[in-house]
Amino acid sequence: MGVYRGITQDNVTIQGGTAYSLNLVTPSIGGTALVATAAELNAVASASTRLVPVTAATLAVTVASHDQKIIVLNRAAGVTVTLPAATGSGAVFRFTVGTAVTSNSDIIKVADASDVIQGVLTVSDLADGSAVSFGTVAASDTITLNGTTTGGRLGGMITLTDIATDLYTVTGATVGNGTEATPFSATV
DSSP: OOOOOOOOOEEEGGGGEEEEEEEEOOOEETTOOOOOOOOHHHHHHHHGGGGEEOOOSSEOOOHHTTTTTTEEEOOOOOOOEEEEOOOOOOOEEEEESOOOOOOOOOEESSSTTTOOEEEEEEETTTTTEEEEEOOOOOOOOOEEEEETTOOOOOEEEEEEEEEBBEEEEEEEEEEESSSOOOOOOOOO
């Protein structure tokens, strides 16, 4: 009985005459070996899972389920989101409000007292169109969108990136109503 060695087919010609090699044991494209796992390829290539709607009161974000996705906060009574511990993974988490907050708040917070968020968010007033940018304060670890002055109305996008151990960067804009106020605090 023979030894299984995988499936290999060389010199496959695809439209336009370009030759490719197909090897399912050690896959490569144009001679460059693929290092991404199937799960990693699916995570970035699957259009059906780019939006992650959230209607529960809490969400524990994970790299496996939420990296490179848009998390849509869809609960009028607010959602409390806890980010994974910052490790420098390069994971990118995007948040938008799909249902305006009418009670409580949408809250995005870090995992523990060691993690901080640094960066800038712009809060725009839905009523008069004005906008104010707010930088993080020392030890910022929480973003609160209260449905009025700090954001939480429909639209906007907040992007958090895990860039180092204990450090997320933030950038983006959110829509509020009333005199703009900082969405940042140090509460964890």
